[in-house]
């Protein structure tokens with residue numbers, strides 16, 4: 001049950017977020033999405049399609065735009081693929097209450113993907129080029145660093 005944690009946190013009779021399991025797997029291309037989330041703490045949610053779910057990270061400050069710039073990213077629960085299309089207001093009192101807007105979306109190519117390091121090439125409207133996520137174990141189990149990689 002890959003979406004167990006996602007579903008346990010939400011009441012789908014109250015939130016407009018997708019429950020998951022509607023979209024067929026096996027489409028061509030790997031989608032990424034960045035959603036701007038005006039929750040109790042404003043953040044960006046960076047999600048990558050992988051293994052039939054959206055592998056997700058919350059980025060508290062901003063997405064790095066210059067090579068070498070580092071930002072903290074927190075691994076969050078996997079989200080259903082349909083979440084890549086989600087925009088709307090999560091009602092007060094529900095998990096993640098606040099406005100969600102798609103900030104960028106596109107396709108990505110994984111260059112490396114293991115439990116400590118993820119390197120991708122992103123092709124979105126705002127984000128393009130290499131991005132790297134590195135486990136930041138000193139900071140905790142779910143902490144990663146997000147970097148804009150050098151091109152070439």
Ligand code: MN
Pocket residue numbers: 037039043044045058096
């Ligand atoms: Mn969020």
